[in-house]
Amino acid sequence: MTSERNRADRAKAVLDSVKAKRGYLLTYHRMLAADDPDLLAAYDVFYERLTLNPRVLTMQQRELVWAALQVAAREAHGQIHMRRAYKVGLGSPELSDSLAIAGVVEAWPAMQFGPAHWGEWIGAPDIATRYVTMFEAARGAIEPAHADTIAAVCHAARRTHDGMKVHLHRAFKAGASVPAMAEALSYMLLPCGGPALIDAVAAWEEAATAGNCPPPYV
Numbered sequence: 001m002t003s004e005r006n007r008a009d010r011a012k013a014v015l016d017s018v019k020a021k022r023g024y025l026l027t028y029h030r031m032l033a034a035d036d037p038d039l040l041a042a043y044d045v046f047y048e049r050l051t052l053n054p055r056v057l058t059m060q061q062r063e064l065v066w067a068a069l070q071v072a073a074r075e076a077h078g079q080i081h082m083r084r085a086y087k088v089g090l091g092s093p094e095l096s097d098s099l100a101i102a103g104v105v106e107a108w109p110a111m112q113f114g115p116a117h118w119g120e121w122i123g124a125p126d127i128a129t130r131y132v133t134m135f136e137a138a139r140g141a142i143e144p145a146h147a148d149t150i151a152a153v154c155h156a157a158r159r160t161h162d163g164m165k166v167h168l169h170r171a172f173k174a175g176a177s178v179p180a181m182a183e184a185l186s187y188m189l190l191p192c193g194g195p196a197l198i199d200a201v202a203a204w205e206e207a208a209t210a211g212n213c214p215p216p217y218v
Helices: 002-022 027-035 037-051 059-072 079-087 092-117 124-138 144-158 161-173 178-189 194-209
Strands: none
Touching: 002 027, 002 037, 027 037, 037 178, 059 079, 059 092, 059 144, 059 178, 079 092, 092 124, 092 144, 092 161, 144 161, 144 178, 144 194, 161 178, 161 194, 178 194
């Protein structure tokens, strides 16, 4: 009985801590608290470090990445990021720019269909020019380096790594830093999982080996 009471007290303490930091509790928080409160506590430390504590990106840059990433991952449970975006001064126009980037990323497979299957008639450079034109129109007021960073993350989430490499090159050419790109890609761990991030970093390594951008690590 004492052990059960201690476990219940521990679960409540962890849940109270999570709610105090985030302002809400999710269903899986409650499940983990009931099953293994220490696991929830460890996960909460990870989550706080990943996406609550300041890292390299500004709070506005962070939420612009999250908005587009959740579209790319088809993750509707993103209201908390909408609230955080508004809290740091973003509004519908800025968030719409980010979502427009996610939309253009999804045009990539369709646009690549022509050169892949009808290369005798449709040239890859012509298609690439049109893709970049669409992207530039879509990014709106988001500054170039960060817009390309967002696009790279969306391509990584969609596993269109050839498109990701285009934006890696553009992002770093425009002044993006390795830590900023790494932070943006790290958010994929939550909506997309480790395997998607493994492949994304591998694509980044390939782009670096080809001389198109700096490597993710030395």
